[in-house]
Amino acid sequence: MRLNKPTPLRPLIHYAELSKLVSRLKIPVHWHVKKLRRGDVPGPEGRLLKLRASVTALFKYERIEMDYYPADEARGYAERLISEAVRNGPQCPETMEMADWWLEEKQLVHKLFKVLVPRYQNYPTSYTNFYRAPFWYFSDGFQPQLNEEYPDKEINETIPAFRTVSYPKGLLELKGNPYPPIFPSKVTNPRSIQNVLLSSAKDFYKSKEGGSERLSNAESGRGIEFVPNEPKSDENLIESSK
Amino acid sequence: MRRLLVHQPPTVNCLWRETTMAALRTRVGCLLQGFFSSSKIPRSSFDIRFDGCVTQVRFKGGPATPRFRHPVWHVRKERAHYPENLTAENKEFIRETISQDFGPPIVAHGVKTYDSPLKNIEKIEPVQWFPGIRRTSTIAKKIGIQPLWLNDGTRVMTTLLQIVDNHVIKYNPPDQVIPLRRRHKVIPKKVLGKFGALIVGAESADPQEFTKNYCGLFRESGLPPKRKLARFLISPEAVLPSGTPLNAMHYRVGDYIDATGFTIQRGFQGVMKRWGFKGQPATHGQTKTHRRPGSIGGGAGHRVWPGKKMPGHMGGRHRTLRALKILRINTEYNVLYVTGQNIPGQINSYIYVHDSLSHHRWVKDAKDAWPLPTYIPTETEVPENLYASDVHPFDAPSITYEIVDTPVVRTGAKIAKAKGSKK
Amino acid sequence: MAFYVSRLSLGLELRRLGCKTMRCSGVDCRSSSSTSTTLAPRSLADDGKTDKLGRREKKNLMMSESVDKPDLNLRFKYPEMFPEPFMIWRNPVKEKLERKDMLARRNCISIPEFYVGSVLRVNLSNIHQPDKVSSFVGICIERKETGLRASITLRNVIDNLGVEIKLELYDPRLLKIEVLRLERRLDPHLRYLRDAPPEYSTFPLDMKPDINRSDEVPLNRIKVKLNPRPWTENWHKIEYKGIDESIDDLITNKWKARRELLRKPWEKYDLMKTYRATLPEEEMEEILTEIKDDVEEHDRKHSRRQS
Numbered sequence: 001m002r003l004n005k006p007t008p009l010r011p012l013i014h015y016a017e018l019s020k021l022v023s024r025l026k027i028p029v030h031w032h033v034k035k036l037r038r039g040d041v042p043g044p045e046g047r048l049l050k051l052r053a054s055v056t057a058l059f060k061y062e063r064i065e066m067d068y069y070p071a072d073e074a075r076g077y078a079e080r081l082i083s084e085a086v087r088n089g090p091q092c093p094e095t096m097e098m099a100d101w102w103l104e105e106k107q108l109v110h111k112l113f114k115v116l117v118p119r120y121q122n123y124p125t126s127y128t129n130f131y132r133a134p135f136w137y138f139s140d141g142f143q144p145q146l147n148e149e150y151p152d153k154e155i156n157e158t159i160p161a162f163r164t165v166s167y168p169k170g171l172l173e174l175k176g177n178p179y180p181p182i183f184p185s186k187v188t189n190p191r192s193i194q195n196v197l198l199s200s201a202k203d204f205y206k207s208k209e210g211g212s213e214r215l216s217n218a219e220s221g222r223g224i225e226f227v228p229n230e231p232k233s234d235e236n237l238i239e240s241s242k
Numbered sequence: 243m244r245r246l247l248v249h250q251p252p253t254v255n256c257l258w259r260e261t262t263m264a265a266l267r268t269r270v271g272c273l274l275q276g277f278f279s280s281s282k283i284p285r286s287s288f289d290i291r292f293d294g295c296v297t298q299v300r301f302k303g304g305p306a307t308p309r310f311r312h313p314v315w316h317v318r319k320e321r322a323h324y325p326e327n328l329t330a331e332n333k334e335f336i337r338e339t340i341s342q343d344f345g346p347p348i349v350a351h352g353v354k355t356y357d358s359p360l361k362n363i364e365k366i367e368p369v370q371w372f373p374g375i376r377r378t379s380t381i382a383k384k385i386g387i388q389p390l391w392l393n394d395g396t397r398v399m400t401t402l403l404q405i406v407d408n409h410v411i412k413y414n415p416p417d418q419v420i421p422l423r424r425r426h427k428v429i430p431k432k433v434l435g436k437f438g439a440l441i442v443g444a445e446s447a448d449p450q451e452f453t454k455n456y457c458g459l460f461r462e463s464g465l466p467p468k469r470k471l472a473r474f475l476i477s478p479e480a481v482l483p484s485g486t487p488l489n490a491m492h493y494r495v496g497d498y499i500d501a502t503g504f505t506i507q508r509g510f511q512g513v514m515k516r517w518g519f520k521g522q523p524a525t526h527g528q529t530k531t532h533r534r535p536g537s538i539g540g541g542a543g544h545r546v547w548p549g550k551k552m553p554g555h556m557g558g559r560h561r562t563l564r565a566l567k568i569l570r571i572n573t574e575y576n577v578l579y580v581t582g583q584n585i586p587g588q589i590n591s592y593i594y595v596h597d598s599l600s601h602h603r604w605v606k607d608a609k610d611a612w613p614l615p616t617y618i619p620t621e622t623e624v625p626e627n628l629y630a631s632d633v634h635p636f637d638a639p640s641i642t643y644e645i646v647d648t649p650v651v652r653t654g655a656k657i658a659k660a661k662g663s664k665k
Numbered sequence: 666m667a668f669y670v671s672r673l674s675l676g677l678e679l680r681r682l683g684c685k686t687m688r689c690s691g692v693d694c695r696s697s698s699s700t701s702t703t704l705a706p707r708s709l710a711d712d713g714k715t716d717k718l719g720r721r722e723k724k725n726l727m728m729s730e731s732v733d734k735p736d737l738n739l740r741f742k743y744p745e746m747f748p749e750p751f752m753i754w755r756n757p758v759k760e761k762l763e764r765k766d767m768l769a770r771r772n773c774i775s776i777p778e779f780y781v782g783s784v785l786r787v788n789l790s791n792i793h794q795p796d797k798v799s800s801f802v803g804i805c806i807e808r809k810e811t812g813l814r815a816s817i818t819l820r821n822v823i824d825n826l827g828v829e830i831k832l833e834l835y836d837p838r839l840l841k842i843e844v845l846r847l848e849r850r851l852d853p854h855l856r857y858l859r860d861a862p863p864e865y866s867t868f869p870l871d872m873k874p875d876i877n878r879s880d881e882v883p884l885n886r887i888k889v890k891l892n893p894r895p896w897t898e899n900w901h902k903i904e905y906k907g908i909d910e911s912i913d914d915l916i917t918n919k920w921k922a923r924r925e926l927l928r929k930p931w932e933k934y935d936l937m938k939t940y941r942a943t944l945p946e947e948e949m950e951e952i953l954t955e956i957k958d959d960v961e962e963h964d965r966k967h968s969r970r971q972s
Contacts, residue, residue, distance in 0.1 A: 006509035006557070007588060007753065015811050016750045017943040018740045024945035031753055031941070045931045073937075080936035101934050188327045198332040205339075352758040386759035388766075388813050391837050395790065402759055575758055589754045634837050636769040641837045642790050643797040 023083045026126040056104045062177035071170035133169035317455040344466040352575040355407045355446045364483040371611035377480040379596040381444035391634045399583040405576040406445045408488035414439040437475035443468025480615040490576040491617035495630040498603035502562040502594040503587030511556035561586040565600040571628045735953035742778045745815035763812045768959045775967035782850030788841040806855035822863040846875045848883045851906035860896040
């Protein structure tokens with residue numbers, strides 16, 4: 001039993017805002033809203049400003065690597081923005097105002113309506129991908145160009161270890177981006193061990209002796225002895241590898 | 243799935259416990275020699291206890307502390323999912339195998355399950371009630387809260403408990419069962435041999451989600467693996483064969499039940515919320531003291547009692563709410579409408595539903611007995627909604643009150659006359 | 666009576682409910698700063714077609730183009746059919762069962778279309794009355810909760826005393842709900858009538874129903890002038906469209922300065938907050954498809970009964 005977090009509070013308004021029409025998002029939407037720390041502006045406003053920077057960067061570079069939880073939050077906003085744009089188009093003044101606020105660089109507003117909306121017009125899935133990225137190691141070195149706080153420091157300058165924190169990282173990308181894919185395309189290899197074993201099991205059960213064994217097991221009420229991780233016999237392996 | 247035998251070979255935990263307890267025992271024995279007579283009490287390898295009472299626990303009836311380790315008899319349930327890159331034929335083969343074993347996946351009674359092809363389900367014979375007989379409980383899911391109105395217009399808030407695809411997995415006879423929830427130092431002989439343990443599972447799931455060991459628990463019964471398992475103590479007469487489904491008809495409207503659940507997690511809470519302390523006044527000179535516990539002890543103890551109520555983690559405990567009346571049963575979705583809106587547990591969490599053990603609501607006569615050992619379906623069709631006699635169904639016309647002529651009772655008291663009126 | 670009738674009829678405008686005013690609002694359309702609640706944007710793109718209500722045809726071809734799509738405007742007629750969007754407490758089976766119960770009740774009694782600002786008469790079974798029936802006329806100032814817990818608050822001023830009654834719509838003791846005046850107001854609730862002169866909340870108990878010949882629900886754009894402070898709630902904090910600008914004369918400069926600090930102009934850009942506060946369109950359509958046939962049948966049955 002873990003000491004779980006307390007359940008989030010029910011909102012004060014106990015009904016749905018029916019006047020708003022929104023499209024369903026195809027990403028998991030968490031109820032916990034992450035508080036993000038920001039130096040200059042505190043509170044919910046600062047949180048939105050920080051997310052705005054992330055969303056702008058995502059639209060600009062189409063693949064960004066940042067801290068995991070802020071990236072998770074930013075993903076929702078990026079998806080919502082694209083969903084609004086696809087639904088309403090640039091003619092709607094509210095959507096245009098939204099895009100104008102969320103995208104700090106104005107060329108990205110053009111990109112949203114002219115490039116991304118036609119790209120995502122008929123997408124049945126989510127518009128973004130979100131992966132866990134490797135943690136930052138101390139041995140990765142100090143990279144001041146990614147960190148605005150230390151403009152005078154040199155690359156790989158030694159920094160005291162106690163001031164470093166290692167947060168989980170996330171990788172957020174727009175689907176259909178021009179870069180090479182993060183994971184190689186899934187090619188199912190029929191010669192890999194799990195496929196070899198499964199296909200031989202299938203052949204065994206389809207054959208007469210296998211079928212009779214299954215029948216007797218089913219009648220006695222006993223479930224099938226299905227053990228996909230154990231090798232059946234050497235003969236089958238040899239036969240299938242030929 | 244607990245199969246504790248009385249004479250258990252000592253595991254690592256037991257050995258550790260025995261050695262430390264033995265050491266403690268000798269020390270305590272030396273200290274308290276002459277105060278308590280312990281020579282008559284028999285000892286065994288399982289019998290580990292102190293020679294006498296060492297500590298005075300003020301808060302005796304305290305709740306069981308939550309345990310953080312899996313018991314030794316639990317098997318690992320969930321497995322890590324990794325990309326296997328199976329060919330389409332192999333995936334189809336797995337799906338076919340599952341379908342042949344458990345039936346095709348369907349949605350029945352509002353729950354995702356399998357259309358089970360179990361052929362050899364034994365026929366259940368009704369059992370004669372006798373005082374003290376205990377039948378099986380069920381695993382339900384708390385799905386929400388909604389109001390119901392009674393015939394006199396009273397509004398009652400009810401919790402909906404959906405009995406999600408319960409099946410009997412196994413039965414352990416009384417000689418193989420220790421019917422206690424905690425590790426007792428001595429297992430009282432009177433509890434042994436009385437109740438058997440029926441293992442019930444709820445919510446069928448895809449075997450690919452679980453480990454091979456966990457799926458193996460269901461192999462004998464031929465059932466699909468269940469998300470939730472529970473052990474219920476029953477009289478041996480009320481035994482059910484493996485594979486028997488349990489549904490909402492196991493209960494009747496008007497019955498009383500106890501609902502056990504795992505309470506909502508509230509995190510680290512202060513003393514006012516956790517224990518209901520009154521705190522201090524907001525004004526009148528209170529310096530930084532409004533929600534504090536105040537005094538934590540008297541003068542005589544010279545220490546703080548163990549079990550003193552203090553701030554700490556609140557929630558996440560197993561609690562039972564007693565004597566809840568079933569006002570309505572929906573037989574299509576297996577939902578019980580039960581009085582009360584404070585059943586322990588978050589919505590969509592599992593609740594154990596037992597026949598009430600409350601003395602006021604305990605069944606005392608054979609004619610009031612619930613269906614024993616469970617509901618045996620007959621050929622007559624059961625209506626979708628069954629209501630208790632005092633419940634107003636929603637499809638009935640609006641409630642109206644009868645105008646009853648109450649006779650005017652003259653008590654002989656003086657009746658005031660208005661000024662100027664004549665007699 | 667003529668006094669308050671003339672006051673309330675000031676600024677009566679015929680306005681089609683729902684789509685025209687609320688379209689293109691994935692944004693909080695109730696925010697004070699948005700001025701586009703009056704007209705729907707006309708599409709200028711060649712590919713998008715507009716119908717007579719100003720709705721753009723959906724370019725989003727993801728959504729299945731089923732033959733019999735329910736009219737989304739029905740969501741304003743049956744707002745309690747939609748569950749609360751707090752996803753932790755949601756369960757599809759429970760919502761389905763609750764809707765069944767609601768439809769069963771609607772079969773027995775007519776729960777008509779009304780909005781906050783409409784004047785209703787309700788007949789209740791009351792055990793404490795000698796004839797066991799009580800009747801109340803009042804303006805609906807609030808519509809709360811969803812499902813079988815849906816409740817309304819009716820307000821009237823009787824013998825110079827403001828009276829409010831909170832009723833549950835699905836309470837079986839409700840014998841009849843009659844809409845005397847069907848209209849909408851600018852705000853989601855009218856609790857500020859408690860701090861307004863009684864003329865705004867007074868309705869005769871023997872009021873006859875207003876005959877509304879148009880299909881559209883009229884929007885009453887009346888601006889209420891509040892009484893001097895103290896108030897029951899801080900009406901100045903939220904920008905109510907139904908409260909007159911003279912509220913500024915009733916509050917101090919310190920309060921005005923404080924009000925500026927309370928403004929949250931960033932909230933309308935919080936896309937996820939608005940998403941979590943509402944149900945997606947696909948879900949609304951699913952629910953409306955489920956209830957559509959039943960509610961149509963109920964409407965026909967009850968209108969036949971009335972006529």
